Amino acid sequence: VSLRAWSDTPATPRSLQQYLKDFLAKPIDRKAYPRGGPLADNLDAYLTNADQQRRLVFLLDDYNRLPRDDDKDYQRRLEEIRNFSDDNYRCIMVIVSRSLDYDGGLNDCDPEFEVVEVNPWGREQIGEYLRRNAPDLVPYANDPRLLDLAQIPAVLLQIVDVVRTMGDPSSALSGNFKQLLQAFVDRLFTFSEQAGRGDPALRGK
Numbered sequence: 001v002s003l004r005a006w007s008d009t010p011a012t013p014r015s016l017q018q019y020l021k022d023f024l025a026k027p028i029d030r031k032a033y034p035r036g037g038p039l040a041d042n043l044d045a046y047l048t049n050a051d052q053q054r055r056l057v058f059l060l061d062d063y064n065r066l067p068r069d070d071d072k073d074y075q076r077r078l079e080e081i082r083n084f085s086d087d088n089y090r091c092i093m094v095i096v097s098r099s100l101d102y103d104g105g106l107n108d109c110d111p112e113f114e115v116v117e118v119n120p121w122g123r124e125q126i127g128e129y130l131r132r133n134a135p136d137l138v139p140y141a142n143d144p145r146l147l148d149l150a151q152i153p154a155v156l157l158q159i160v161d162v163v164r165t166m167g168d169p170s171s172a173l174s175g176n177f178k179q180l181l182q183a184f185v186d187r188l189f190t191f192s193e194q195a196g197r198g199d200p201a202l203r204g205k
Helices: 016-025 037-048 071-087 123-133 135-140 144-149 153-165 177-194
Strands: 057-060 092-095
Touching: 016 037, 016 071, 123 135, 123 144, 123 153, 144 153
Parallel strands: 057 092
Antiparallel strands: none
16 A cells, blocks of 8 residues: 555545555555455454454555645654554554655554665675575676666566576676566566556557
8 A cells, every 4th residue: 555645635634544445445556556445345344353453464655755745634644654553563564665765753653663774785795695596697796787787686586587597697698688688677567467567568668
C-alpha cells in the first residue's frame, strides 16, 4: 500500500485502517498494486482476532511521500500510523521511506520499529557476492559497466542468471554487453508481465 495518496480533507479525516481498506478496494495504480477487495471487506474482523492478526503483513510504501501540505493533518496521520502499529502489535509492519527524507515520526511506537537502511553495494560487496555465487565472473568484478548495474543486489542476481544463460561469460561481459543489457531488460519485462503488472505493448519502445 502506498501512503502517497493518503490525503484527507479536514471534514473527512480517515484512520489508517480506513485508508488501507480504501486503497485495497481502489488502488491508485492497478498495474502496480493488486486489488484486494476481499481483504478490505474482512480487514476489521482480521484485526480484532489475535490469531488472524498474526497472519497479516503490512508493507506501507512511500512514507516520505505522505502529503505535507497541511502540517496539522500530517501530524494526525503520523499519529494514526503509530496508534495502528501499537494496537495491532501482533501483525508485521514494514514501512518504507527514503532514508534522507525520514523524519523520525515513528520513533515512539511500542514495540519500536527496527530501522534498517538499505544502501547500494560497493565494489567489495559485489566482488564477495561473485566469489561466493559466481566465481567464473570474478575476473569481471572490476568492470565499471558491471559495477554500475550491480549496485542493487536483486539486479546483480538477475545479471548473473542472464550471463549464464548466454553461455560464455567473457563474451557476454565484453563484446556482447549490449546483448546482455537487452536480455536483462527482456527478463524484467517478463517478470512484470507474469506478475500481472507489465504491458507487452511497451516491449521494443
